[in-house]
Every structure is written in C-alpha cells, then in structure tokens.
Amino acid sequence: MPSVEELLDSVQDLTAQELLRFLITEKFPGKTLVSASLRGRSVVLLQMIAEIDPSTPIAFCHAPNSHPDSQEFRARLVARLGLQDIRDPADDESGPLPGDCDHSEGLWAEDPVDHKRVYATTYLNRTLAEFDCWVSGVYHGPYSDDPAPRVIEEGRLIRIDPLAGWSQDDVRQFMKEHGLSYHPRATLPRGKPTTEAPSTVPTYHF
Numbered sequence: 001m002p003s004v005e006e007l008l009d010s011v012q013d014l015t016a017q018e019l020l021r022f023l024i025t026e027k028f029p030g031k032t033l034v035s036a037s038l039r040g041r042s043v044v045l046l047q048m049i050a051e052i053d054p055s056t057p058i059a060f061c062h063a064p065n066s067h068p069d070s071q072e073f074r075a076r077l078v079a080r081l082g083l084q085d086i087r088d089p090a091d092d093e094s095g096p097l098p099g100d101c102d103h104s105e106g107l108w109a110e111d112p113v114d115h116k117r118v119y120a121t122t123y124l125n126r127t128l129a130e131f132d133c134w135v136s137g138v139y140h141g142p143y144s145d146d147p148a149p150r151v152i153e154e155g156r157l158i159r160i161d162p163l164a165g166w167s168q169d170d171v172r173q174f175m176k177e178h179g180l181s182y183h184p185r186a187t188l189p190r191g192k193p194t195t196e197a198p199s200t201v202p203t204y205h206f
Contacts, residue, residue, distance in 0.1 A: 001132055002027070004153045011151065016162040019150070020045075020135070021052045023160060028133035033057045035089075035105050035124060037138045038070055038183050040171045041163055043077065045137040047178055048162075050081035057085040057131075061122040061138050063109030064090070069184050089127040096125055101155035103128055105138040110185070128157060135160045143168045 002010075007027070011019050024032050034049055036042040036058055049056050060074060078086060096102045103124045111118050128134055134157050148164040163171075175182070 032133040034135040041139040063120040067112040
C-alpha cells in the first residue's frame with residue numbers, strides 16, 4: 001500500500017475525474033469502495049464513477065427510516081447511471097476490525113414519520129473490510145471555502161475526497177452539463193420542489 005505522501009505526489013495535479021480513474025483502474029483495482037448519499041455532490045461523484053467503471057462497489061449511506069422519495073430517487077439514479085454493485089451498510093455495526101480504527105459516515109436526514117431532522121451515523125467497518133481505498137462521498141456538511149485534503153490515511157485505509165475544493169457553483173454546473181437531477185425534496189426557498197439546480201440546497205439528507 002502506498003503512503004499518503006507517495007499518493008499525494010502521484011495525484012496532486014489530477015482533476016477529480018482523473019484522480020478517480022487513477023485510483024479505480026491503476027492504483028487500487030478491485031480494492032476501491034465508494035460511500036455516497038443522495039446530495040448533489042454525491043450525484044456528481046457517482047456520474048464520474050459510472051463513466052470510469054460502473055461495477056465499482058457503491059455503499060449508499062442513509063438514516064434508518066429512508067424517505068420513500070429517497071428510495072425512488074436512488075433507484076432511478078442507479079438505473080440511469082448503470083451502477084452494478086450497490087451495497088447497504090445499514091447493519092454494519094461490528095466495531096473496528098483488528099488492527100484498524102472505526103470507519104463511519106455521518107449525515108443529517110428527514111424522518112419520514114414525524115418529519116424531524118435526525119443525525120445518523122453509518123458504520124462501514126465490515127463494508128470496507130475487503131478494500132484498501134475508500135472514496136468518501138457522503139458530504140454531510142455545507143459547502144466550505146476552507147481547503148480540505150483530498151487524501152488522508154485513516155487506520156489501514158487510504159481515504160479520498162475527490163471533490164475537495166469544489167464549490168456549490170461547480171456542482172451545479174457539472175449537474176447541468178450532464179443533465180443530472182437533484183433530489184426531489186431539495187427545494188427553492190419558497191418551498192417549490194425542483195429538479196433544476198436549487199439556489200439553496202438543504203444541509204441534510206433524505
């Protein structure tokens with residue numbers, strides 16, 4: 001396994017698409033898993049993955065009670081992109097594997113029963129057991145202008161954020177160019193659902 005320093009030297013000038021292609025087809029073939037949600041940035045990431053290798057394993061992270069709109073949106077997205085290996089880590093709560101640390105994604109979600117915001121933690125220890133590279137694409141927080149690393153070492157894994165540094169405008173432009181839709185419950189400030197790029201995208205998931 002390459003060190004973080006070695007990997008950084010290899011990828012520092014690569015675009016997000018080039019970085020993903022390098023990881024999936026050259027550096028970690030068969031050993032890369034992607035975690036994703038249904039936010040705009042995750043949709044961008046999944047479009048890139050589908051263009052590189054649609055058989056790449058995808059672990060969709062979600063709250064225990066998934067909103068029906070989310071189930072339908074995910075099914076449409078998977079079908080459109082032709083993603084072939086979808087995994088659900090909902091029951092992955094085994095704790096860290098021997099010699100490793102805890103791996104998880106956190107996200108805000110809307111409970112479909114009482115419509116309250118809830119924070120959910122999805123553990124990925126067993127899900128990531130057979131992999132060496134983790135492309136972390138749940139994107140639980142709002143967009144930030146603060147610089148963020150694209151490559152870090154987390155326990156025995158190399159954890160990658162290929163969209164580190166992407167602005168909300170970058171995401172909107174990419175989605176427009178590729179004809180991608182936002183989640184139907186992403187709304188404009190006046191509350192009207194839209195499949196166009198919202199001017200305000202909620203910081204929680206669905």
